[in-house]
Every structure is written in structure tokens, then in C-alpha cells.
Amino acid sequence: MAEDLKYAVEMRGVTKRFGDVLANDSISLAVESGSIHAIIGENGAGKSTAMNILYGFYAADSGEILIDGQARSIQNPGDAIRLGLGMVHQHFMLVEPLTVTENIILGSEPGSSFAIDFKQARARVRELSEQYGLRIDADARIEDLSVGQQQRVEILKTLYRGAQILILDEPTAVLTPQEVVEMFAILRSLRDRGKTIIIITHKLAEVLALSDRITVMRDGRVVGNISTREATAEGLARLMVGREVLLRVEKTDAHPKDAILVVNNLSLESSTVHGSLNDVSLEVRAGEILGIAGVEGNGQTELIEIIAGLRPQTRGEILLEGKSIDRLDPRRRKNLGIAHIPEDRHRRGLLLDFDLAANSILGVHRNSPLSGAVLLNEQIIAERANRLVREYDVRPPNIALPARALSGGNQQKLIVAREFDINPKLILVSQPTRGVDIGAIEFIHKKLIELRDAGAAILLVSAELDEILSLSDRVLVMYEGRVVGEVDPRSVSEEEIGLMMTGGKR
């Protein structure tokens, strides 16, 4: 039996240290050839680090790596690619103005050293796209593609370079539910054609549905290695976090009070349907969570950004506690008590090269006592940052680290900490748990409910239908920039709401 097992990848005793942080502590894992292998674990457990070592991005301090049974030294991604490895990163690495084909051949251009053979490249891209059912137009520009399509371009890129082993770091974090379904079909078809797939994810349901084997990591160590058939969501959660985790949101009924946010006939004109708003009216009251369900790109981003003051509307008005805020800039709106957790933490939410302390004051940096008339008040800023890091369990708790050095989930916790700390009246929340581990999801959800019960009005946008339905007290559905209906999250069925989200009538 044992000799039948062929391992595509084996990591033995791999250790990696970043300063004081032991990111990988002698981890060992073996991935069967032709299987889908999931790696799960809390934020900062060391999953991305392990995969980055495998792909040659980081050099391990010690340990060895075997590919197809042979010990290999992987010094850089070039080595990894030659050994048949391909990686799709947590954050995409595509050049937006270029086409799909141009992006795919970037770095391995076919043809002579002077001329690139585009025709050959395009034909190959088409062929691969068809073969694996990726359905990507070889000539489309990256900036015109949806996130899900961009991700498939990343996969195509690795296949183009001859990858036999695909590493996907949180591929589903940014996808809509439909895209996730498509993605799984693609991954299964890849596996059935003999490819080996390693996938990092935080979503236990996905792990159970998709993978063949699961490796669980905690605090830089491998703490479990199980066949998916024998795994349960509760069991995995306990292994990951080291305690029982609530996988459901527990909340009491809302007791809404006065309206905090009123949006009247808000419209945004745009050259495309995606990115326009059409006559959106809504109301969020103190002590309730209003969820916005919808497929990403149907105006939710724009709605939130307009309310936050980050872009102007074409028509319509926004009232906070009865007063128009249309003319106020983002900082004044924040000072009135509007917190905002942006959907894209790297683009909007953080200054990756600033340290945690500097990031912890973004948006409130002009407020006393954080700054005086001229100078920033470094001591008070540091004290507050340390408190936030402690209260929200941001790891590692070192406020002098640049935000870039944190794992994705910990970056999100820092943003959440910063925004919740202003004692908001209104909280605009976009994708609050994207890329966040189950322990932190539980924490963020609990916090949101707490703030609701303390009287905050919360407007929630999420691509996770589950999240919307379990957190919200009322749910509006958006489609192509308009509100197409309101549903009761306690009674609506997934089919019903799914139909509304895709433009079908109720």
C-alpha cells in the first residue's frame, strides 16, 4: 500500500524565522501526486510562508524539500518553475493595462531575443484555456476582467509555464459564490488530469468539499494531517484554534431606534453598468445591521465609497442623523462618527510601509490627543496602538513593524481595531472577514453585534451570502446599481435571494 503513494511535494523539517517570529517551526508535510491538498490554519500560522519557501520566494533557514521524491534546492521562483511548480498569490501579480496573453508570457516570452512570437503565444493560451475550461479571452485587458477571471489568468499563467504542481494561496477569498463553484470545477478537472494542487483557505466548508487531504497549522507548526473523509468542520476548527469555536453567529433580535443614515435617491453615472448607481434609497437605524447582498460589482463598492466621502455622487443626498453630509470630506465624516472598513485593505485600508503605530492613527491622526497643533504625540499614539493590538489580538504585537510584515488576517484586525475604536455611530463595513481565519471571524462578528447592541448603525456589504444572512437584521439586494428588493434574512431561502442577486424577479 505505502509504496503506491507517490509524493509530488515533501517538506521535511522546514524552519523559517523573521526576526523574533518563528514563522515556520520545523514543519513537515507530504502532498500526494494527483491530489488536492488543503492547508488550513489561523492568520499568521505560517501557511503563506511555507508556500513561499516552496516556491523559492523565501529561503528556509533549515530543512529540505523533495519534489517527486528527489531532494531539490529551490533558490528562487525560476528554480521552482523549472521543477514544475506554479503559484497563484494571495494578492495578484498582474499588469493591469496589458492583455491576458501579454501578462502570461511576461518573463518567459517566446520567440527570438528580439521579437516576441505573439501569435504562437496567443494560440497556446487559447488552447490551455479551452483544455481546462478556464474560459478566458486571450486578448482581453486585465483591467477589464473581474476578479474571478483575473485569478483564472493567474492559473493559466502557471499552466503556460508547464506547472504540474499548483499552489493557490487563498484563491476563494476574493471570489463570488458562483465563481467559487466554477473555480472548484476547474481545480477538480486539473486534478483529474494529473496535476497536484495545494490550496490554502480559511473556509472549512470549501476544504471539506474540495480537498483529499488536509494539513492543519498553528503557530508555525503542523498540528494535524488528516484525510478529508475523516474530518469534520468542528474538529478542524478545534485543531486550528486550539479551542471550541462558534461557527454560527449568535445574536439576539435587534432593537432599532432612530434612523442614523438616510440615503435618498442616490445615483452615480458611469460608462459601464458595473460601477453605476441608480436611484438607491435606504435607511440604517441605530442598533441594526443592514446587509447588502449582491454579486460583487453591482454598485456596492460605489455606494459605500460615496457614503464615506471617497467619491462624489451624481445625484441624491446622504443624511447623517438628519443632517446632510454631502459636502463633507472623508475626515469630517469620520469625525462625525462614520467608521469605514474598506473592502481592499492594501489599496485603501493600510499604508503598508508605515509601521503599525502610524497605521493605527490613519484618519484620526489630526485629532487630539493623538496630535497637537503641530506635532504628532508619539507617546500617546504608541500607547493607543499597543492597546489596540492587545485588545484585537493583532499578531505579532509589535507596533514598530511595518504593516507589510503582518499576515493578511492580522492586517484586517488592525483596520478593524482602528475603525471600531472611534466609537462610531455608523459603521460602513465591506468584506470584513475576507481572508480572515475562523477565530478572527468569530471575533469580528461578535464585535459587530456588540457595537450594534450598543446603538451603532451598521451597513454591511459582503460577498459571503452566509455572512450577510447570519449577521444582518434586514437585507437589501442590489443588482446593476439598484436596490431590487428587501428580504428577511431569517426566512429567505438561498434560491430566492440568489435569483434576485442575478437579476431574476422575486
Added chain:
Amino acid sequence: MKKLLRELTFPLLAVVAAFLVGGVIVWIVGDSPLLVYNLFFTSAFGSVDGIGYTLFYATPLIFTGLAVAVAFKCGLFNIGAEGQLVAAAFATAWVGLVAPEGWPAILVALLAMLAAVVVGGVWAGIPGVLKARFGAHEVITTIMMNFIAAGIVSYLTQYHYRKQGDPILETLPIAEMKDGVLTGPHIPRMHDLLAPLGINFPERLPLNLAFLFALAACALVYVFLWKTKWGYELRAVGLNPSAAEYGGISIARNTVMAMALSGMLAGMVGINDVLGYRYRYYDGFSAGYGFTGIAVALLGRNHPVGVLLAALLFGALARSQLFIDIFTNKVSKDWVVILQAIIILFVACEAVFRMKSKRSG
């Protein structure tokens, strides 16, 4: 501080490597590298005169290096420091020329300094406004402003403020020796500043108060960028405009402010040259200070301390030029220019090295 040292390791290596390559060039040309190194150190640092001139040559480069660095911290590339300092220097002299007879020289000197800073700031602020309002790229507009400044200033000097029959393109003097005393608006030289302390700094050296202004500017820029809320905003815009905007920071306002500050710093070169050295505006006084400032900022990693050190190095090179030219058989003063070029080349390589070293953690 430790962080700063780490930051400056690479530039330091680049300089050492450039000197080695420069030595090889000397050797190929057929002279002794050791002789050239020796000439460099003794002429630049080996005597009071040497040090005095090195600091004097470094002064304008500190200003322009800081100017480029401040703009860069906001994500802006100010190629126009040259035009800003030319306009500012003329404005400095102009105040001296048009001030009413009876006004006290010290008042006029203060007004002239103000003019230098304001005109420099405005000259850079215009591209800032153009960028903030219309998205016009500052690289293009600052270069255009360089030409405009040079044109206007030459015209004014030539046709309005030049002494009849003077073959040199320069304005009338604003301060002159009368009975052994310099009369008219000016700032004191180091000799006069140090004399009350009982230090006898040679009178012939042109090093003046502006050098102390330059040191103060380094300190102020540091405090501004890293300790004030405005500096926080400026750097935030430079690193990630979208996130800055999210944090309620105005990109437009910071763009204009960074450019204006940058121009004000560049404009202070006029104080050194007009009020501290020549006491007139001389067309062509700038040996490309605005452009060398880019190199200084690059070498100094856009940090005031780095800029100060880089400017001192470039000042020393400028000082040693003549000596290397004279006291060697085959090496000309262009060697210094080549050395500067090699330094820049090596520093520019850093991006590549950084990318590699990031991978190994």
C-alpha cells in the same frame, strides 16, 4: 537611528565601490590612483581652506537635495529645482536693487531672504497646482518652468538690471566694500560669525551664514516629515494616495504643499549665492545645483541626514576637482564627474539588490 544606519549602508558601499572603479580608471589612464585619492582627501579635508570650501560647495547641494527629497516623500519628482533656485536668486538680488535707499541693510536682507523662499516656493508651487488640478505631470511642467525661469531672469538681467557696459551677464551689486566695510544687504561670512567666539576663520573663505541655514533646514525637514501631522500626511500621500484619501488626507493639498516646500528649499540657494557670496545676481551662477540635488537626494535616500552626508561628499568632490586636474599628469577634472556618475549608477542598482535580498528575509 539604527534604522537610518542600515538605510545608509548601501549608499556607503556604492560610494566605496565607485571610488575603487574610479581608481581603476585613473590607473588605466596611466596615473596613480593613490595620488588621486590623496589629492581628493587633502584638498577637500586636509586644511581649513579645504574644509571651508567643501562646506561652501556643499551648501547649495544640501538645499537642493532636501528639496528633491521632500517632493519625493510625497511621491513627486521635482526636476525643477534648478529653475526654482535661479528665479529665487534673481528675486533675492532684485529686492536688494529696488529697496529704497534709506532702508536699513538688515531689513532689506531679511526681505531678500523672504523673496528667495517665496519665489522658489511659488515657482515650484505652480507645477504643484497644475498637477493637483489638471493632473499635469510634474516632471514635464517643472522642466518647462526651468526654461521659463532661465529666460525671464536672463532677460531682466540683460535689459533692466545690468551695469552699462558690463561684459558679464550680471546685475548691479547690492552690497559693496566702502572703507573696508561691506555695506548693503548681505549675510555675514563665517569669519565674522566665528570671530566673537575667538575663532579665527580665514576671511577669504566664502562660507557664510547660509551654511548654518542649511544645517537648520536638515533638522527642520526631519522634524517636519517625521514628527508633525503634516509630514505624516505628506508621506502617506507619497506611499499610497488611495489609502491617504481614505484617511481623509487631501492629495491635492499635499501635492501643492510638497512642491511649494520643495521650491522654498531650492530657493534658499539664492541666499547663499547672492546674500552670502557674490552680492549680486550672476546669470549662470548655478553649476547645475538643481540637478545635482537629485543625485544627492538619491544617494542620501531622501533622508535629511543622508542628504547632508551626500552633499558633503559632492561638495568635497567639487572642491578637489581643480587640484586633481592640476597635480596629475593625465587625469583631468572630468574624473570627478565620472565618479559622480558611477556613484549614481551604483545607487540606482540598489533596487535590484533590494528585490533579491527581500527574498532571503
